[in-house]
Amino acid sequence: MAAAKGMVEVRIDERQYAAALKRISRYEGRELQRRAQQAYIEGARLMVRPMRAAAPVGPTGNLRKSIKARENRRRVNEMAVATVGTTHRTAPHRYLV
Secondary structure (H helix, E strand, O other), rough: OOOOOOOOOOOOOHHHHHHHHHHHOOOOOOHHHHHHHOOOOOOOOHHHHHHHHOOOOOOOOHHHHOEEEEEEOOOOOOOOOOOOOOOOOOOOOOHHH
């Protein structure tokens, strides 16, 4: 199946998926908000490698290196927030690419 233009096709094998579920299950028994935040971060970390692989490579490679999973600031009534993307410190030109 061909990916649509501008889309990235990501496949995760069963072994990696099982390992990720095992890592996420470590957080059982702690308070709900902390477990949820850790689960979101673990899920976001799964996407770092495919996003780095899809990023264009320039002469320095800074754009690819700057892709990270990170916690965002929570707003009122939000349990957990995590995103995957570039960081401004390493790749300030990220919006131009």
